[in-house]
Amino acid sequence: MPSPFRSPHVFSLEEAAGAAPTLAALQERIRQSDWCLQQIRPLMPAALRPHVVAGPLEDTDWCLLVRSTAASTKLRQLLPRFLERLTEQGAPIRTIRLKVQSPVR
Template sequence: MYRLHTTVTASNAAEQAPQLRQLLALSAQSNHRLALIRSLLPPTLRNSVRAGPVQDTEWCLLVANASVAAKLRQLTPMLLAHLRTKGESVQTLRIKVSTQI
């Protein structure tokens, strides 16, 4: 008996698995939020910030180093206010240093 190996794309797999669909939706939401605030970030920091996980009304940004994290913490009130004006229900913005950026 021969078994056919077929390739499945991520979107096809997500359609058939609710957990994957949820992960893809959260990833898209996080990337959308980053796109909304990117223009507010200082140009020199934009490449040092990545979208992180979303949990309810909390969102995490992953940054390259502690100095970027410190600057973003200063900008947090403005970033949260901007996200709310765009319809995002973010109450808390976490900033984590990640060495893989």
């Protein structure tokens, strides 16, 4: 039984993304989204932090993925403070959306 073809060159995900402009742009947006979350995380109550994940970033619109509607309700009250912090830090974010993630079954 012939073995599958293996390339002598193995690339890391970062190297592959850097070689493809579309993947590089996606990777940069992921980095920016993670950076934004790190900027606002200190403003969140400690109990809510594990329930929030950085979501998609599109131009000036950013989405936070939240694990429960209760957490989403509390975070909604904090959105003005989040936007203020991001503006202070030089992020071009104008709107933050919250999306409650459905539990995976």
